[in-house]
Amino acid sequence: MIDAIVFLGIQGSGKGTQAELLAAHIRYQHINIGDLLREQISRKTELGKKVNSTILRGDLVPDDLVFELIRTSLDQDCPGVIFDGFPRNLAQAEYLSKHYRLVRVYYLDLKEEDAIKRIQGRRLCPKCGANYHLLSHPPQKPGICDNCGATLITRADDSPQAIEQRVKAFFAETFALKSFFESKGLLKSLPAEKSITQIHNLVLKDIHKD
Ligand SMILES: [Zn+2]
Numbered sequence: 001m002i003d004a005i006v007f008l009g010i011q012g013s014g015k016g017t018q019a020e021l022l023a024a025h026i027r028y029q030h031i032n033i034g035d036l037l038r039e040q041i042s043r044k045t046e047l048g049k050k051v052n053s054t055i056l057r058g059d060l061v062p063d064d065l066v067f068e069l070i071r072t073s074l075d076q077d078c079p080g081v082i083f084d085g086f087p088r089n090l091a092q093a094e095y096l097s098k099h100y101r102l103v104r105v106y107y108l109d110l111k112e113e114d115a116i117k118r119i120q121g122r123r124l125c126p127k128c129g130a131n132y133h134l135l136s137h138p139p140q141k142p143g144i145c146d147n148c149g150a151t152l153i154t155r156a157d158d159s160p161q162a163i164e165q166r167v168k169a170f171f172a173e174t175f176a177l178k179s180f181f182e183s184k185g186l187l188k189s190l191p192a193e194k195s196i197t198q199i200h201n202l203v204l205k206d207i208h209k210d
Helices: 015-026 033-042 046-056 063-073 090-099 112-120 160-183 196-207
Strands: 003-009 029-032 080-084 101-109 122-124 131-133 187-191
Touching: 003 015, 003 160, 015 029, 015 080, 015 101, 015 196, 029 033, 033 046, 033 063, 046 063, 063 090, 090 160, 101 160, 101 196, 112 122, 112 160, 160 187, 187 196
Parallel strands: 003 080, 003 101, 029 080, 101 187
Antiparallel strands: 122 131
16 A cells, blocks of 8 residues: 555645645655646546536546546556545545555645735736735735736636635534544644744654654
Protein backbone atom coordinates (compact mmCIF):
# COMPACT_ATOMS: atom_id res chain seq x y z
CA MET A 1 0.00 0.00 0.00
CA ILE A 2 1.23 3.43 -0.84
CA ASP A 3 1.49 6.23 1.75
CA ALA A 4 -1.00 9.08 1.62
CA ILE A 5 -1.13 12.48 3.27
CA VAL A 6 -4.19 14.70 3.04
CA PHE A 7 -4.58 18.47 3.21
CA LEU A 8 -8.06 19.64 4.14
CA GLY A 9 -9.07 23.26 4.15
CA ILE A 10 -11.38 25.77 2.63
CA GLN A 11 -10.57 27.69 -0.55
CA GLY A 12 -8.17 30.47 0.47
CA SER A 13 -6.79 28.55 3.46
CA GLY A 14 -3.50 27.93 1.65
CA LYS A 15 -3.84 24.12 1.58
CA GLY A 16 -2.75 23.91 -2.06
CA THR A 17 0.46 25.81 -1.34
CA GLN A 18 1.23 23.67 1.70
CA ALA A 19 0.51 20.44 -0.20
CA GLU A 20 2.87 21.56 -2.96
CA LEU A 21 5.66 22.54 -0.55
CA LEU A 22 5.48 19.28 1.35
CA ALA A 23 5.31 17.22 -1.85
CA ALA A 24 8.50 18.89 -3.11
CA HIS A 25 10.22 18.34 0.23
CA ILE A 26 9.46 14.63 0.70
CA ARG A 27 9.21 13.85 -3.04
CA TYR A 28 5.64 12.64 -2.98
CA GLN A 29 3.23 13.04 -5.84
CA HIS A 30 0.87 15.99 -5.35
CA ILE A 31 -2.65 15.25 -6.54
CA ASN A 32 -5.01 18.20 -6.81
CA ILE A 33 -8.39 16.79 -7.81
CA GLY A 34 -9.67 20.10 -9.21
CA ASP A 35 -6.65 20.41 -11.53
CA LEU A 36 -6.98 16.77 -12.63
CA LEU A 37 -10.64 17.27 -13.49
CA ARG A 38 -9.92 20.43 -15.48
CA GLU A 39 -7.07 18.70 -17.30
CA GLN A 40 -9.25 15.74 -18.31
CA ILE A 41 -11.95 18.11 -19.53
CA SER A 42 -9.58 20.22 -21.62
CA ARG A 43 -7.92 17.09 -23.10
CA LYS A 44 -11.44 15.82 -23.93
CA THR A 45 -10.69 12.30 -22.67
CA GLU A 46 -13.56 9.82 -22.16
CA LEU A 47 -13.39 10.53 -18.45
CA GLY A 48 -13.24 14.26 -19.11
CA LYS A 49 -16.41 14.11 -21.24
CA LYS A 50 -18.26 12.23 -18.51
CA VAL A 51 -17.08 14.70 -15.87
CA ASN A 52 -17.93 17.71 -18.02
CA SER A 53 -21.52 16.65 -18.67
CA THR A 54 -21.96 16.04 -14.93
CA ILE A 55 -20.69 19.50 -14.07
CA LEU A 56 -22.77 21.13 -16.82
CA ARG A 57 -25.87 19.51 -15.33
CA GLY A 58 -24.88 21.18 -12.07
CA ASP A 59 -24.25 17.86 -10.32
CA LEU A 60 -21.28 16.94 -8.17
CA VAL A 61 -18.75 14.61 -9.74
CA PRO A 62 -19.72 11.09 -8.56
CA ASP A 63 -17.30 9.30 -6.26
CA ASP A 64 -16.53 6.43 -8.67
CA LEU A 65 -15.37 8.92 -11.32
CA VAL A 66 -13.14 10.61 -8.77
CA PHE A 67 -11.65 7.24 -7.76
CA GLU A 68 -11.07 6.32 -11.41
CA LEU A 69 -9.36 9.64 -11.97
CA ILE A 70 -7.03 9.09 -9.02
CA ARG A 71 -6.20 5.53 -10.10
CA THR A 72 -5.30 6.59 -13.63
CA SER A 73 -3.23 9.58 -12.47
CA LEU A 74 -1.19 7.81 -9.83
CA ASP A 75 2.55 7.56 -10.42
CA GLN A 76 3.29 3.97 -9.36
CA ASP A 77 6.99 4.69 -8.79
CA CYS A 78 6.30 7.42 -6.26
CA PRO A 79 6.69 6.44 -2.58
CA GLY A 80 3.61 8.36 -1.59
CA VAL A 81 0.92 10.78 -2.56
CA ILE A 82 -0.40 14.04 -1.14
CA PHE A 83 -4.08 14.70 -1.75
CA ASP A 84 -5.46 18.19 -2.02
CA GLY A 85 -9.20 18.65 -2.56
CA PHE A 86 -9.86 15.00 -1.70
CA PRO A 87 -11.67 13.47 0.15
CA ARG A 88 -14.80 15.62 0.04
CA ASN A 89 -17.18 13.29 1.85
CA LEU A 90 -17.24 10.25 4.13
CA ALA A 91 -17.51 7.71 1.31
CA GLN A 92 -14.33 9.14 -0.22
CA ALA A 93 -12.62 9.17 3.17
CA GLU A 94 -13.45 5.49 3.65
CA TYR A 95 -12.15 4.65 0.18
CA LEU A 96 -8.93 6.46 1.04
CA SER A 97 -8.35 4.67 4.33
CA LYS A 98 -9.09 1.32 2.66
CA HIS A 99 -6.72 1.70 -0.31
CA TYR A 100 -3.86 3.74 1.15
CA ARG A 101 -1.69 3.77 4.22
CA LEU A 102 -2.92 7.05 5.59
CA VAL A 103 -0.11 8.83 7.40
CA ARG A 104 -1.57 12.20 8.34
CA VAL A 105 -4.47 14.54 7.65
CA TYR A 106 -3.63 18.22 7.97
CA TYR A 107 -6.48 20.62 8.48
CA LEU A 108 -5.77 24.27 7.65
CA ASP A 109 -7.96 25.88 10.24
CA LEU A 110 -9.49 29.17 9.12
CA LYS A 111 -12.43 30.91 10.79
CA GLU A 112 -15.57 31.29 8.69
CA GLU A 113 -15.38 35.11 8.55
CA ASP A 114 -11.68 35.02 7.60
CA ALA A 115 -12.40 32.53 4.84
CA ILE A 116 -15.03 34.88 3.46
CA LYS A 117 -12.61 37.84 3.58
CA ARG A 118 -9.89 35.90 1.75
CA ILE A 119 -12.20 34.78 -1.04
CA GLN A 120 -13.77 38.23 -1.38
CA GLY A 121 -10.36 39.79 -2.05
CA ARG A 122 -9.76 37.80 -5.22
CA ARG A 123 -9.58 39.63 -8.54
CA LEU A 124 -9.07 38.28 -12.03
CA CYS A 125 -7.81 39.79 -15.28
CA PRO A 126 -10.42 38.91 -17.94
CA LYS A 127 -7.86 39.42 -20.73
CA CYS A 128 -4.73 37.50 -19.71
CA GLY A 129 -6.10 35.42 -16.81
CA ALA A 130 -3.71 36.77 -14.15
CA ASN A 131 -4.91 36.36 -10.55
CA TYR A 132 -4.65 39.01 -7.84
CA HIS A 133 -5.69 39.40 -4.25
CA LEU A 134 -6.46 42.77 -2.69
CA LEU A 135 -4.62 41.82 0.51
CA SER A 136 -1.95 39.26 -0.32
CA HIS A 137 -1.15 40.06 -3.97
CA PRO A 138 -2.54 43.46 -5.04
CA PRO A 139 -1.86 44.91 -8.52
CA GLN A 140 0.54 47.90 -8.63
CA LYS A 141 -2.25 50.23 -9.81
CA PRO A 142 -5.57 49.53 -8.05
CA GLY A 143 -8.00 47.66 -10.32
CA ILE A 144 -5.54 47.39 -13.25
CA CYS A 145 -3.68 44.28 -14.47
CA ASP A 146 0.13 44.54 -14.11
CA ASN A 147 0.68 42.40 -17.23
CA CYS A 148 -1.71 43.81 -19.77
CA GLY A 149 -3.41 46.92 -18.34
CA ALA A 150 -6.96 45.51 -18.51
CA THR A 151 -9.51 46.33 -15.80
CA LEU A 152 -9.69 43.59 -13.15
CA ILE A 153 -12.96 41.84 -12.38
CA THR A 154 -14.45 39.65 -9.66
CA ARG A 155 -15.17 36.07 -10.72
CA ALA A 156 -18.80 35.32 -11.50
CA ASP A 157 -18.87 32.69 -8.76
CA ASP A 158 -17.42 35.14 -6.24
CA SER A 159 -20.58 37.13 -5.56
CA PRO A 160 -21.10 37.70 -1.80
CA GLN A 161 -24.08 35.31 -1.74
CA ALA A 162 -22.24 32.59 -3.67
CA ILE A 163 -19.21 32.91 -1.40
CA GLU A 164 -21.27 32.69 1.75
CA GLN A 165 -23.10 29.64 0.42
CA ARG A 166 -19.84 27.88 -0.52
CA VAL A 167 -18.24 28.66 2.83
CA LYS A 168 -21.27 27.33 4.76
CA ALA A 169 -21.37 24.18 2.63
CA PHE A 170 -17.67 23.62 3.17
CA PHE A 171 -17.90 23.77 6.95
CA ALA A 172 -20.93 21.50 6.95
CA GLU A 173 -19.28 18.78 4.84
CA THR A 174 -15.86 19.10 6.51
CA PHE A 175 -17.20 18.68 10.03
CA ALA A 176 -17.95 14.99 9.38
CA LEU A 177 -14.58 14.42 7.71
CA LYS A 178 -12.72 16.00 10.61
CA SER A 179 -14.45 13.75 13.14
CA PHE A 180 -13.78 10.68 10.98
CA PHE A 181 -10.02 11.33 10.82
CA GLU A 182 -9.88 12.54 14.41
CA SER A 183 -11.33 9.23 15.62
CA LYS A 184 -8.49 7.45 13.80
CA GLY A 185 -5.92 9.71 15.47
CA LEU A 186 -4.80 11.13 12.11
CA LEU A 187 -5.97 14.73 12.25
CA LYS A 188 -3.62 17.61 12.88
CA SER A 189 -4.98 21.15 12.84
CA LEU A 190 -2.76 23.98 11.63
CA PRO A 191 -3.45 27.69 12.22
CA ALA A 192 -4.14 29.00 8.69
CA GLU A 193 -3.60 32.63 9.71
CA LYS A 194 0.15 32.02 10.15
CA SER A 195 2.59 32.67 7.28
CA ILE A 196 3.28 30.09 4.57
CA THR A 197 6.77 29.40 5.97
CA GLN A 198 5.56 29.09 9.55
CA ILE A 199 2.88 26.58 8.58
CA HIS A 200 5.30 24.62 6.39
CA ASN A 201 7.73 24.37 9.33
CA LEU A 202 4.95 23.08 11.59
CA VAL A 203 4.19 20.40 9.01
CA LEU A 204 7.85 19.38 8.70
CA LYS A 205 8.26 19.18 12.45
CA ASP A 206 5.16 16.99 12.65
CA ILE A 207 6.04 14.70 9.74
CA HIS A 208 9.61 14.05 10.92
CA LYS A 209 8.44 13.26 14.43
CA ASP A 210 7.84 9.56 13.72
ZN1 LIG B 1 -4.01 40.99 -17.68
